[in-house]
Amino acid sequence: GQQLNQSPQSMFIQEGEDVSMNCTSSSIFNTWLWYKQDPGEGPVLLIALYKAGELTSNGRLTAQFGITRKDSFLNISASIPSDVGIYFCAGSGGSNYKLTFGKGTLLTVNP
Amino acid sequence: DVKVTQSSRYLVKRTGEKVFLECVQDMDHENMFWYRQDPGLGLRLIYFSYDVKMKEKGDIPEGYSVSREKKERFSLILESASTNQTSMYLCASSSTVFPYEQYFGPGTRLTVT
Numbered sequence: 001g002q003q004l005n006q007s008p009q010s011m012f013i014q015e016g017e018d019v020s021m022n023c024t025s026s027s028i029f030n031t032w033l034w035y036k037q038d039p040g041e042g043p044v045l046l047i048a049l050y051k052a053g054e055l056t057s058n059g060r061l062t063a064q065f066g067i068t069r070k071d072s073f074l075n076i077s078a079s080i081p082s083d084v085g086i087y088f089c090a091g092s093g094g095s096n097y098k099l100t101f102g103k104g105t106l107l108t109v110n111p
Numbered sequence: 112d113v114k115v116t117q118s119s120r121y122l123v124k125r126t127g128e129k130v131f132l133e134c135v136q137d138m139d140h141e142n143m144f145w146y147r148q149d150p151g152l153g154l155r156l157i158y159f160s161y162d163v164k165m166k167e168k169g170d171i172p173e174g175y176s177v178s179r180e181k182k183e184r185f186s187l188i189l190e191s192a193s194t195n196q197t198s199m200y201l202c203a204s205s206s207t208v209f210p211y212e213q214y215f216g217p218g219t220r221l222t223v224t
Contacts, residue, residue: 031210042115042201042215043154050210088154090213097142097161097211103153 006102014110021105022073029091032065032072037086079109115216123222130189132219134202141207143185148199192223
């Protein structure tokens with residue numbers, strides 16, 4: 001089946017630093033989604049990408065859908081303490097509405 | 112905004128008990144999903160439903176069943192809870208129309224003792 005490799009597994013950064021994380025797939029995806037999960041809560045959709053090469057921003061967050069359709073990255077600029085949480089990538093391919101999820105990147109921001 | 116609610120945030124049950132987890136969505140979505148989330152294993156799909164009374168097994172259906180009698184409601188049932196079912200359970204819903212974005216509920220932290 002499809003697999004997503006998400007890296008890094010965890011990051012410890014200082015407030016104000018920029019962050020970058022990425023996901024790579026063994027298969028082509030038609031949609032890439034990025035979610036954030038706060039401790040004890042459900043994942044919340046941050047950014048959705050629908051086209052190869054697409055670059056989309058949401059405030060300090062920027063995500064890109066890779067040209068090969070097998071990868072995506074998420075950047076967070078000027079991190080703040082409330083950015084702490086787990087960030088997941090997810091992808092769907094073809095007409096299959098099931099998502100494949102990465103295992104997440106745990107972000108810790110030191111004030 | 113899409114809203115997905117789950118009946119309980121925290122549950123503590125004893126081994127062998129029958130457990131019901133309920134999920135309700137208000138976006139008229141056809142698809143609904145149940146996942147469990149464990150450290151190091153990420154989100155794993157238990158079951159999903161693409162219409163009322165229709166269901167498909169996910170990656171880890173053993174020990175679980177589901178019920179979908181109304182479009183907005185999807186229930187996960189643990190027939191006889193076991194300690195290895197202690198986990199965070201997440202419900203999600205999506206449309207059947209591209210791009211299939213899934214919206215999650217707040218989760219239920221289930222502890223089986």
